[in-house]
Amino acid sequence: MYIEIMDTTLRDGEQTSGVSYTATEKLNIAKMLLEEVKVDRIEIASARISDGEYEAALKILKWGKDNNYLDRIEILGFVDDNRSLDWIHKAGGKVINLLCKGSLKHVQGQLRKSPEEHVADIKKALAHAETLGIKVNVYFEDWSNGMRNSPEYVFFLTHALKDEKIARFMLPDTLGVLNPDEAFSYMKQMVDKFPGLHFDLHAHNDYDLSVANCFAGVKAGAAGLHVTVNGLGERAGNTPLSSVVAMLKDHLQVNFSVDEAKLVGVSKLVEVFSGIGVPKNKPVVGEHVFTQTCGVHADGDNKGNLYHNELIPERFGRSRKYALGKTSGNASIKKNLEELGIELDPESLRRVTQRVVELGDKKENISTEDLPYIISDVLGREAVAEKIKIRNYYSSHVYNLKPVSTLSIEIDGKVYEATSTGDGQYDAFMQAVKSIYDQLGKKLPQLTDYEISIPPGGRTDAFVETIITWELDEWVFKTRGFESDQQAAAITATLKMLNLVESKVKA
Numbered sequence: 001m002y003i004e005i006m007d008t009t010l011r012d013g014e015q016t017s018g019v020s021y022t023a024t025e026k027l028n029i030a031k032m033l034l035e036e037v038k039v040d041r042i043e044i045a046s047a048r049i050s051d052g053e054y055e056a057a058l059k060i061l062k063w064g065k066d067n068n069y070l071d072r073i074e075i076l077g078f079v080d081d082n083r084s085l086d087w088i089h090k091a092g093g094k095v096i097n098l099l100c101k102g103s104l105k106h107v108q109g110q111l112r113k114s115p116e117e118h119v120a121d122i123k124k125a126l127a128h129a130e131t132l133g134i135k136v137n138v139y140f141e142d143w144s145n146g147m148r149n150s151p152e153y154v155f156f157l158t159h160a161l162k163d164e165k166i167a168r169f170m171l172p173d174t175l176g177v178l179n180p181d182e183a184f185s186y187m188k189q190m191v192d193k194f195p196g197l198h199f200d201l202h203a204h205n206d207y208d209l210s211v212a213n214c215f216a217g218v219k220a221g222a223a224g225l226h227v228t229v230n231g232l233g234e235r236a237g238n239t240p241l242s243s244v245v246a247m248l249k250d251h252l253q254v255n256f257s258v259d260e261a262k263l264v265g266v267s268k269l270v271e272v273f274s275g276i277g278v279p280k281n282k283p284v285v286g287e288h289v290f291t292q293t294c295g296v297h298a299d300g301d302n303k304g305n306l307y308h309n310e311l312i313p314e315r316f317g318r319s320r321k322y323a324l325g326k327t328s329g330n331a332s333i334k335k336n337l338e339e340l341g342i343e344l345d346p347e348s349l350r351r352v353t354q355r356v357v358e359l360g361d362k363k364e365n366i367s368t369e370d371l372p373y374i375i376s377d378v379l380g381r382e383a384v385a386e387k388i389k390i391r392n393y394y395s396s397h398v399y400n401l402k403p404v405s406t407l408s409i410e411i412d413g414k415v416y417e418a419t420s421t422g423d424g425q426y427d428a429f430m431q432a433v434k435s436i437y438d439q440l441g442k443k444l445p446q447l448t449d450y451e452i453s454i455p456p457g458g459r460t461d462a463f464v465e466t467i468i469t470w471e472l473d474e475w476v477f478k479t480r481g482f483e484s485d486q487q488a489a490a491i492t493a494t495l496k497m498l499n500l501v502e503s504k505v506k507a
């Protein structure tokens, strides 16, 4: 069985409160979804809503035409005396997702029409679409409530349209009210009553049941599912693409075209463009979802993968991590040490574990790269010898003058000095380090990320935590500084980096 995936990140996903993409952002997301992630279809816009939406549709459709994707690029339009169809035609679109009413309440209460009048309007739209060469899918908006409260209307509407030129009947749980039993029963009634029609399920996540409802919908015979990247969408959002893909593969063993190795990449792209961060515990794509926190779990992994399941990180281009904190055990520490290439005797391991647990109890945030420092604290500084020490530094900040930094640094017992300017005080400091490293022919890692945070409370005298991400060849690692001054915290993190690199190079 093959399940079609339609991604509506660019239409329903943009109905997330506060999200609005530029045309270029939309184009980049569209390209990634069709070319890399390989969803079957994308819905990119609602007709008529704004000039910006038109510009974006125009851009994506032009690219779609040049690359033969026009049949897979869809635009939502209304039953509105052909205004939406003309808008889509003018933009170069070839598929409309026509928003029809899927509940009697909506036809009568919102459109103020009878079911017969609504069907007549839809048929007019179908005729006009045909003259424009536009293919039609229909949405039955509010279908879930329609099935609950006015099923005879839903069947009347489907019956009236079933022999028309309609490629897909798209059944939305517009308000996200369904549970899996209802999703199964309502979809099954549609499939049984109207064999041969293609039904998509469009689920919303108001009860956190969207993925479960998709599972039930597919079991009942749905041929396609609607999703968004990161589950973006109005209110509690739509069904997340990544979770649905994992569910379809592992729980239903159906075929689909999405490349699961590309899910993290598209999630990050949408995270940046939408400005909506992915929760760290979001299945498949969240930062911590492949991290074992408990010592017992790490121990099981060490003893022949006893906690193995099908949802392995490597499928998604990720790797298993073992968190360090108060629930760590010897095995968690061992797993992290393996990553760093460090071996400890059992007694040292026990002492280091004890220290990690103590720090974890105080809510310290401990990373793998902190371990060598903890080891050197606990075991008398033998793991990462402090071969590099900062003897003095001075940094200036003077209004309208470039910052200057002077640095005196000891490397393997020898002292080096340098003075540099920079775009900011930290940049000036790093330029001074670089000039010394250049003299010595030593390579410095690239700084790829720099995060600053302060503990809750927001006081100006608060401690500052700076976490810097570095990249040296294939090695990506983080170091942390925790000081009362922002620049001092960055310099502490930098010094840790210099010593880590030195110990790795020497190893």
Ligand SMILES: CC(=O)SCCNC(=O)CCNC(=O)[C@H](O)C(C)(C)COP(=O)(O)OP(=O)(O)OC[C@H]1O[C@@H](n2cnc3c(N)ncnc32)[C@H](O)[C@@H]1OP(=O)(O)O
Pocket (backbone or CB within 6 Å): 012, 046, 048, 049, 050, 078, 079, 080, 099, 100, 101, 110, 111, 139, 141, 172, 174
């Ligand atoms: C499945 C879903 O998520 S539904 C998504 C629907 N998408 C959107 O609403 C996109 C954003 N919407 C908009 O930009 C605007 O609402 C527009 C451009 C569509 C219409 O704007 P306006 O003309 O100002 O109308 P307004 O927003 O006040 O009201 C909606 C009108 O659409 C009508 N309408 C509602 N559903 C439909 C439909 N499926 N087909 C045709 N008309 C509809 C309403 O009856 C109302 O008409 P009325 O003013 O004659 O009573």
